[in-house]
Amino acid sequence: MPILTRSVVHPSRRFWGRLVLASVLTAIVLSPATAGSESARAGRTHEYDLKAVFLFQFAHFVTWPARSFRDETTPITIGVLGEDPFGAALDEVVAGESVGTRRLDVRRYQLAEQVGACHILFISASEADHLPAVLAGLRGRNVLTVGDTKDFATRGGIVGFGVDRNRVKLRVNLAAADSAQLTISSKLLRQAEVVRKGAKR
Amino acid sequence: MRAPKTTIQRKLVLAIMLTSTTALVLTGAVLIAREASSLRQLVEREVTTRAGILAANSTAALAFRNPDDAIQVLAALRTDPSVIAAALYDESGQLFATYPSNVAPSVLPRAFGGVGHRIEDANLVIRQQVLEGTRLLGTLYIRTDLRELDERVRMHALVVLCAVLGSIGVAYVLSIWLQRKIAGPVRALATAAKAVSEGKDYSIRADAVSDDELGLLAESFNDMLAEIEKRDGALRASEGRLRQLNAELEERVAARTAELESSNRELEAFSYSVSHDLRAPLRSIDGFSKALLEDCGDALGEVGARHLDRVRNAARQMGLLIDDLLGLARLSRAEMRRERVDLGLLAREIVASLSQAQPDRKVELVVTGNPTTEGDPPLLRVVLDNLIRNAWKFTSKHPTARIEVGQTGDNGSRTYFVADDGAGFDMAHASMLFAPFQRLHRQSDFEGTGVGLATVQRIIQRHGGRLWAESAVESGAKFYFTMWEARS
Numbered sequence: 001m002p003i004l005t006r007s008v009v010h011p012s013r014r015f016w017g018r019l020v021l022a023s024v025l026t027a028i029v030l031s032p033a034t035a036g037s038e039s040a041r042a043g044r045t046h047e048y049d050l051k052a053v054f055l056f057q058f059a060h061f062v063t064w065p066a067r068s069f070r071d072e073t074t075p076i077t078i079g080v081l082g083e084d085p086f087g088a089a090l091d092e093v094v095a096g097e098s099v100g101t102r103r104l105d106v107r108r109y110q111l112a113e114q115v116g117a118c119h120i121l122f123i124s125a126s127e128a129d130h131l132p133a134v135l136a137g138l139r140g141r142n143v144l145t146v147g148d149t150k151d152f153a154t155r156g157g158i159v160g161f162g163v164d165r166n167r168v169k170l171r172v173n174l175a176a177a178d179s180a181q182l183t184i185s186s187k188l189l190r191q192a193e194v195v196r197k198g199a200k201r
Numbered sequence: 202m203r204a205p206k207t208t209i210q211r212k213l214v215l216a217i218m219l220t221s222t223t224a225l226v227l228t229g230a231v232l233i234a235r236e237a238s239s240l241r242q243l244v245e246r247e248v249t250t251r252a253g254i255l256a257a258n259s260t261a262a263l264a265f266r267n268p269d270d271a272i273q274v275l276a277a278l279r280t281d282p283s284v285i286a287a288a289l290y291d292e293s294g295q296l297f298a299t300y301p302s303n304v305a306p307s308v309l310p311r312a313f314g315g316v317g318h319r320i321e322d323a324n325l326v327i328r329q330q331v332l333e334g335t336r337l338l339g340t341l342y343i344r345t346d347l348r349e350l351d352e353r354v355r356m357h358a359l360v361v362l363c364a365v366l367g368s369i370g371v372a373y374v375l376s377i378w379l380q381r382k383i384a385g386p387v388r389a390l391a392t393a394a395k396a397v398s399e400g401k402d403y404s405i406r407a408d409a410v411s412d413d414e415l416g417l418l419a420e421s422f423n424d425m426l427a428e429i430e431k432r433d434g435a436l437r438a439s440e441g442r443l444r445q446l447n448a449e450l451e452e453r454v455a456a457r458t459a460e461l462e463s464s465n466r467e468l469e470a471f472s473y474s475v476s477h478d479l480r481a482p483l484r485s486i487d488g489f490s491k492a493l494l495e496d497c498g499d500a501l502g503e504v505g506a507r508h509l510d511r512v513r514n515a516a517r518q519m520g521l522l523i524d525d526l527l528g529l530a531r532l533s534r535a536e537m538r539r540e541r542v543d544l545g546l547l548a549r550e551i552v553a554s555l556s557q558a559q560p561d562r563k564v565e566l567v568v569t570g571n572p573t574t575e576g577d578p579p580l581l582r583v584v585l586d587n588l589i590r591n592a593w594k595f596t597s598k599h600p601t602a603r604i605e606v607g608q609t610g611d612n613g614s615r616t617y618f619v620a621d622d623g624a625g626f627d628m629a630h631a632s633m634l635f636a637p638f639q640r641l642h643r644q645s646d647f648e649g650t651g652v653g654l655a656t657v658q659r660i661i662q663r664h665g666g667r668l669w670a671e672s673a674v675e676s677g678a679k680f681y682f683t684m685w686e687a688r689s
Contacts, residue, residue, distance in 0.1 A: 050266070057264040060333045099334060170265060187261035190270055 045087070050168055051122075051148065051161055052090040058120055058144060058159065059099045061188035065181050068119065068142040075105040079115060081134065082124030084108055112137050123147040123157065131155060142181050153195045158182070160195075171195050210384040217376035222369055229365040236361075237354045244350050245318060248327055248343060251281075256331040256341045259289055263297060263331055263338040271298030278343070283350075285324065287343040289331070297339060309342065316340070323347050386415040390422060403430035472530050476523045483523070487516040518650075525652035528583070529637070532659050537577045544572040544617060547582055548606040551589045563600065564593065569607030572617050574684050580660045587653040588619040588680050594647050595678065596623035615683065622677040626670075634670055657682075 059076050076099055080086065094104035109115050112127070112134040121143050127134055128149040135156045138145060145157045152160035153171040158180060160171040170192035177184050255274060262270040271289050278284045278300050286308045287300040299309060318327040325345040331338045386408075393407035403426050407419040490513045498506055545568035552566045574581070589604060596602030605620045626634075626641045633639040637655040654668075657680075661668040665685045672678035 054265060060264065060336060061261060097336075099336075168266070185261065187258070188265070191261050191265040191267045 047163070047168070048085045048087070049089045052086045052093045054161070054168065054170075055090065055120055055122060055146060056093045056097065056104065058146070058188075059104060061185040062120075062144055063183040063185075064119055064142050068117075069102070072101050073103075075103040076120070077105045077107055077118045079107045079109055079118040079121045080124065081109045081112060081115060081121055081127055083126035085124060086122075115143075118143055120144045120146060123149075123152075125149050131157070139179070144180065144182055145176070154197060156197055159192070169193065173197060208384070209387050210380045213380035213384055214373075214376045217379065218369070218373060221372040221376075225365045225368050225372070229361045232361050233354070233358045236357045240350055240353055240357075241347075244345070244347070245325065248325060248345050249318065249329075251278075252327045252329045252341055252343050255287075255343075256329050259298075259341065260331055260333040260338050263289065263291055264333060268298045272300070272302050274298075275300035276302075281345075283346045283348075285344045285346050287341070289339055289341055291339045292337055294340070308344070320347070323351070382411070383415070386411045386419060390415070390419050393419075394422070397426065403433055469530050472526065476527045476530070479523050480520065483516050483520055487513055487520075490516070522650045522652070525650050525656070529652060529656050529659065532580070532656065532663070537580065537663060539575050540578055542574055542576055542578050542581050544574060544581070544585060544606060544608075547585050548589060548604075548619075551582075551586050552593075552604065555590070555593050562593075562597070562602070564596065564602040564604060567603065567605045567607075569605060570609065572606060572608035574615070574617065576664050576684060580663070584657050584660050584682070585619070587657045591653060591680075592619060592621035592623060592678075594623075594649070595625070595642075596621050597647070598624065614686075616681050617683070618679055618681045620677060620679040625672040625674050625676050625678045627674055628672060631670060631672075635668065 055078055059078070064076075078090065078094065080090070084090075091106055094106055097104050107116075107118065112130075115121060115138070119142070121138070123131065123134060123145060125148065131147075131149070131152075132155070135145065144159065146152075146159045146161070147157050148161035153173040153176070154160075156173070156176055158173055158176045160173075162169040162171060170188075172184060172189060172192040172194050173196065174184070174189075174194055175197055255277065258277075259271050259274045262268070262274060275287050275289065275298055278287055284300070286304050288304075288309045289297040289299075291297045296309070316328045316330055318325060320326070321344075323346070325347050327341075327343045327345070329341045329343075331341055390407045393405055396405050397403060406423045406426065411419075490509050493501070494506060494509050494513075501509065548566060548568060552564065556562065556564065585606070589606070592604045593602075596604070599622070603622050606618070608615050608617045610616045624642070624647070630641050633641065635654045635658040638651040640649055640651045642649070658668050661682045661684075666683040667686060668680065668682045670678060670680045
């Protein structure tokens, strides 16, 4: 098991909590023992904790067009559409965080029509059935759509989460990102598998 | 002239070498230190830059938990063999990825601590934060071997050392060549000066080869030699003239002396022969006057006899005069001895003989102060004889008389005297006292020829002394004399 003691001194007190959380999550996700024999429920929870962190990290590696923000201090909004699988994890991750001058904001939507000014939108598995309609509704808006349903990216979403050998994998649909006028950092792309719409895995 | 202990050549070479070696060594040391410092700075900057690039490239790998990508990013360090190990730690300080991927865990710190760079066991260790924007995602650790740097510094030092040694060699060759330019003229000058001082030959000239101060020195030296040569010539000429003058002067003195001696001899011969030749007529006058008195005394009568007596007295007086003159003349020619003479003893003998001749005189002789001196005994006897006879004579009018012979003063300046309590004389006439034939008393009062004191004066002078007198009328006379004054 990885050792959880740390000796780093960091200026932000609040950061500690998230560090502990992140370490625990990393340790669990990277540990073969975790995925092998732990209960499925616990595995799912930890998986979504990590995905919450990834959602937050996208804010750093994606550039939105300036018109998607009202001004310099308009927060980056992370939205969750449908049934929320994160629990309190997402709120904990973004609490007090900021990207440059922008704070981070979490919103939850039950219906696609409710989605307003939003920059990162996690489309829950509960919306899988009418995903094309949801995506169509978002066309022309600068929203980074993220989902973990099967073939999310090839079906027109921008970033899809997958799990491979106990790791969360990223798939990116660059054409979809282009049409949403989003610039994804090449660093992020290095971590991801680039896919095209309609491609079969 | 002594040989110099160190030559100017050696001093010049030493000065040049000391200066250039010091400059070279200092420059070399500065170069090496500068190179070492700048190399280290360069390496540190390189490593820091590389760490910055790696950190920037590994942000997403840390953000999205992709150790494979992190390992790939770190693998870029392969291009630099001096990198021993590198590692990425996540935001919680846990080891995330390593380089090389199979590195022994003992090489790396298990947990991250601190940022910045420092030297550990000749390794440069860099710890750098991995930031995306302002967000800390983890830290990067790189350990670089500095042996290559040290090797480069050593290599550089070796090159500088070789350059310095080579430069010193070149400087030595140059200094040898330069010192010849400077020391050559100096040595030529020294050789010329030595030749002048040893040979006293002022016609030698130094070669003025250089156009600097040394040339000026050689020129001045030559000017000085020319001046000395000129003065030497003048000195020799004047010396010659002086010698010639001296020789002439000596010649003239010798000629004059010879003239004087010859005239002196002639004078002596003349006076001797005159005195001698005068005796014969005197003897005739006296002899025939006596014969006339004896044979024809009756015919002459009393008056005639008295006249004849006066003739005879005059003739006898003249005889005495001639005797004294002969004695004076002899004095000039007699050889002088120098012996110890007791003047007291001599005085007693003289007074004894005088008393024998005139037993009716009552004269007391007092000798004071043990008067002894050195001189010619016969001549000193003449001196005392004359002085005591004078004293005897000039006290003859007194019933009793006292004659004192003695000395005063110490060894340095002894003065001898003969004193009496007789008639004395007037000091106003003292200057006439020692001239021949000069008398202060009438012949009728005291008999005398006037030659005695002149004789005494002459003898004292020959003994290097002085003679003088003190007196007053009717209170006695005192004659002083000194001996060997001029020579001691």
